[in-house]
Amino acid sequence: MKRLNADHNPRNKDRCEGQELSRSGEAAPGTQTGPTEVCRGPAGSSMASVAEYYAGKSVLITGATGFMGKVLVEKLLRSCPEVKALYILVRPKAGQSMQQRVNDMMKCKLFDRVREDNPDFHQKIVAISSELTQPGLAISSQDVATLTACINVVFHCAATIRFDEPLKHALQLNVIATQQLLGLAQQMHHLEAFIHVSTAYANCNRKHIDEVVYPPPVEPKKLIESLEWMDDGMVRDITPRLIGERPNTYTYTKALAEYVVQQEQDKFSIGIIRPSIVGASWQEPFPGWIDNFNGPSGVFIAAGKGILRTMRANNDAVADLIPVDVVINLTVAAGWYTAVHRPKTALVYNCTTGGINPFHWGEIEHHVMSSFKRNPLDQAFRRPNANITSNYLINQYWILVSHKFPAFIYDLFLRLSGQKPQMMRIFNRLHKAIGLLEYFSSQDWEWGSENISMLMGQLTPEDRKIFNFDVRQLNWPEYIENYCLGTKKYVLNEDMSDIPAARQHLRKLRNIRYTFNTLLVVFIWRVFIARSQMARNIWYFVVSLCFKFLSYFRASSTLTN
Numbered sequence: 001m002k003r004l005n006a007d008h009n010p011r012n013k014d015r016c017e018g019q020e021l022s023r024s025g026e027a028a029p030g031t032q033t034g035p036t037e038v039c040r041g042p043a044g045s046s047m048a049s050v051a052e053y054y055a056g057k058s059v060l061i062t063g064a065t066g067f068m069g070k071v072l073v074e075k076l077l078r079s080c081p082e083v084k085a086l087y088i089l090v091r092p093k094a095g096q097s098m099q100q101r102v103n104d105m106m107k108c109k110l111f112d113r114v115r116e117d118n119p120d121f122h123q124k125i126v127a128i129s130s131e132l133t134q135p136g137l138a139i140s141s142q143d144v145a146t147l148t149a150c151i152n153v154v155f156h157c158a159a160t161i162r163f164d165e166p167l168k169h170a171l172q173l174n175v176i177a178t179q180q181l182l183g184l185a186q187q188m189h190h191l192e193a194f195i196h197v198s199t200a201y202a203n204c205n206r207k208h209i210d211e212v213v214y215p216p217p218v219e220p221k222k223l224i225e226s227l228e229w230m231d232d233g234m235v236r237d238i239t240p241r242l243i244g245e246r247p248n249t250y251t252y253t254k255a256l257a258e259y260v261v262q263q264e265q266d267k268f269s270i271g272i273i274r275p276s277i278v279g280a281s282w283q284e285p286f287p288g289w290i291d292n293f294n295g296p297s298g299v300f301i302a303a304g305k306g307i308l309r310t311m312r313a314n315n316d317a318v319a320d321l322i323p324v325d326v327v328i329n330l331t332v333a334a335g336w337y338t339a340v341h342r343p344k345t346a347l348v349y350n351c352t353t354g355g356i357n358p359f360h361w362g363e364i365e366h367h368v369m370s371s372f373k374r375n376p377l378d379q380a381f382r383r384p385n386a387n388i389t390s391n392y393l394i395n396q397y398w399i400l401v402s403h404k405f406p407a408f409i410y411d412l413f414l415r416l417s418g419q420k421p422q423m424m425r426i427f428n429r430l431h432k433a434i435g436l437l438e439y440f441s442s443q444d445w446e447w448g449s450e451n452i453s454m455l456m457g458q459l460t461p462e463d464r465k466i467f468n469f470d471v472r473q474l475n476w477p478e479y480i481e482n483y484c485l486g487t488k489k490y491v492l493n494e495d496m497s498d499i500p501a502a503r504q505h506l507r508k509l510r511n512i513r514y515t516f517n518t519l520l521v522v523f524i525w526r527v528f529i530a531r532s533q534m535a536r537n538i539w540y541f542v543v544s545l546c547f548k549f550l551s552y553f554r555a556s557s558t559l560t561n
């Protein structure tokens with residue numbers, strides 16, 4: 001691709017922007033012409049709609065077997081039906097060959113709508129064997145030749161999103177693999193856009209995050225060289241010093257990856273998508289689709305099952321959830337914009353909800369609980385009743401009383417009945433998981449969103465509907481309700497016709513709780529009465545008061561009769 005003068009100041013991207021959105025969400029007239037100054041000039045297909053642009057194009061996707069990758073594949077097939085081919089990099093995993101994994105993926109319910117429209121949709125998917133942590137991404141030379149000859153757009157979604165990943169591994173996948181993919185992209189003869197999926201928390205050490213790539217915490221090349229000769233123990237020891245104010249190796253390596261991607265902006269057109277906390281789908285292909293326990297989903301399920309009773313989170317902090325279909329619509333649209341308008345510098349899109357349509361963790365808690373009470377999960381351990389608190393001591397108290405104590409009793413019961421204890425183990429894993437998430441639920445951030453507004457302004461009214469990423473229309477209570485139902489249907493694979501039985505189970509649990517509480521109070525009181533004269537005096541006083549009331553009411557009712 002022809003090298004062009006690059007503008008190295010990312011803030012100059014502002015010159016690329018169209019007009020801001022009007023309040024109604026409609027772009028002001030005249031905003032569809034592409035920006036000129038910091039763009040390489042519109043490509044031939046500048047007037048094409050998004051679907052028209054993708055017609056006849058070959059697209060490369062990494063991470064297509066993951067949560068977001070699958071939704072991206074589905075959306076491209078459904079809304080850009082003329083796309084020529086989707087090349088997906090897949091590795092064999094857990095005893096399954098690459099092809100088996102792809103076949104399973106295409107059978108997934110997520111693809112029902114595409115299947116209806118085009119039963120032969122699988123013919124457009126070309127699986128390429130690749131292990132991203134290997135040299136050359138372990139792609140065969142024949143496949144490299146195919147990819148370099150035909151790919152027009154690259155979407156790089158693959159990453160390790162684990163918060164406890166050892167630094168070396170996170171660096172290998174999130175940074176080194178990204179570098180290698182960029183190397184491959186440079187060889188592509190017809191590349192028009194490279195879209196990198198990052199995270200809104202890559203710079204979570206800042207309170208206000210603009211749509212720019214910030215200087216990296218360390219020069220990636222130097223870090224890669226240093227870690228090469230260090231053993232795992234040494235790397236573990238220096239990791240906290242390296243990541244500094246960031247909470248984990250995930251956000252740290254994603255920040256480095258952004259920098260690595262930006263370094264290539266002279267060579268091809270780049271877009272960087274930064275989603276916040278990606279949740280179930282809002283509308284597409286149907287509401288509530290989710291397939292994993294990551295982020296809030298695992299927390300919701302644990303609360304719905306009645307296992308999670310307390311978590312540290314700030315009721316008033318913004319819960320920056322973003323539906324997966326919104327992220328994917330934006331990603332596809334950004335691919336179109338990047339290819340058609342060819343911005344000279346990498347454009348960053350902060351894909352968040354907090355500044356536009358804020359909702360808070362306290363509200364999430366309320367709606368999740370009420371949703372699971374109306375539509376309970378099967379075989380709940382206790383009635384759903386989770387509370388969030390920002391107070392460390394209160395949280396520790398409830399962990400002891402509502403997590404550890406019931407787990408101990410339940411495990412004792414299992415032991416006595418000859419079964420293997422399991423509840424304490426489940427709680428230990430849950431505590432580890434929520435401990436890693438608390439950083440994100442205890443504070444909030446502000447994200448700039450000018451590029452999102454600009455992109456919306458560049459779309460035709462029709463495309464704004466097909467690739468809708470306007471979260472002002474998102475109705476949170478309805479979304480959370482569908483999200484909770486989605487965890488039940490698609491993550492836990494529970495049958496919706498069993499909801500009446502699940503409700504009955506909750507009623508049984510409530511009755512057990514009432515009985516248990518009553519017995520406990522009576523027991524404690526008996527112990528007090530046996531040991532303390534004052535308790536006995538109070539007891540006699542209360543009992544005599546009750547008798548007096550009873551005889552008064554009896555007397556007054558006899559008189560009125």
Ligand SMILES: CCCCCCCCCCCCCCCC(=O)SCCNC(=O)CCNC(=O)[C@H](O)C(C)(C)COP(=O)(O)OP(=O)(O)OC[C@H]1O[C@@H](n2cnc3c(N)ncnc32)[C@H](O)[C@@H]1OP(=O)(O)O
Nearest residue numbers: 161162163164199293294295296298299303433437440441
């Ligand atoms: C009503 C209350 C409202 C308040 C609600 C506040 C929510 C506040 C969310 C903030 C969210 C920020 C998100 C940042 C936004 C990104 O940038 S996105 C990247 C998001 N990445 C993640 O969420 C990955 C986090 N997960 C991990 O790092 C690893 O799974 C863990 C947690 C360290 C566990 O690792 P592991 O022990 O090796 O095991 P793994 O097989 O992964 O899972 C073990 C068990 O933990 C469970 N688990 C996994 N993840 C979770 C989870 N998130 N929750 C619960 N259980 C989980 C699994 O279900 C599994 O249980 P079993 O099936 O064995 O019974």
Ligand SMILES: NC(=O)C1=CN([C@@H]2O[C@H](COP(=O)(O)OP(=O)(O)OC[C@H]3O[C@@H](n4cnc5c(N)ncnc54)[C@H](OP(=O)(O)O)[C@@H]3O)[C@@H](O)[C@H]2O)C=CC1
Nearest residue numbers: 063064065066067068131132133157158159198199275278
């Ligand atoms: N989920 C979220 O809340 C958020 C996600 N993001 C970003 O979005 C992107 C996608 O995330 P998400 O879909 O949730 O993540 P998933 O964990 O669901 O998917 C990760 C994908 O990467 C692939 N992958 C991982 N390691 C390798 C490897 N060594 N070789 C080949 N492929 C590999 C996985 O393949 P396999 O199936 O073989 O494991 C999978 O397809 C990531 O870049 C993430 O940082 C950003 C913000 C929030």
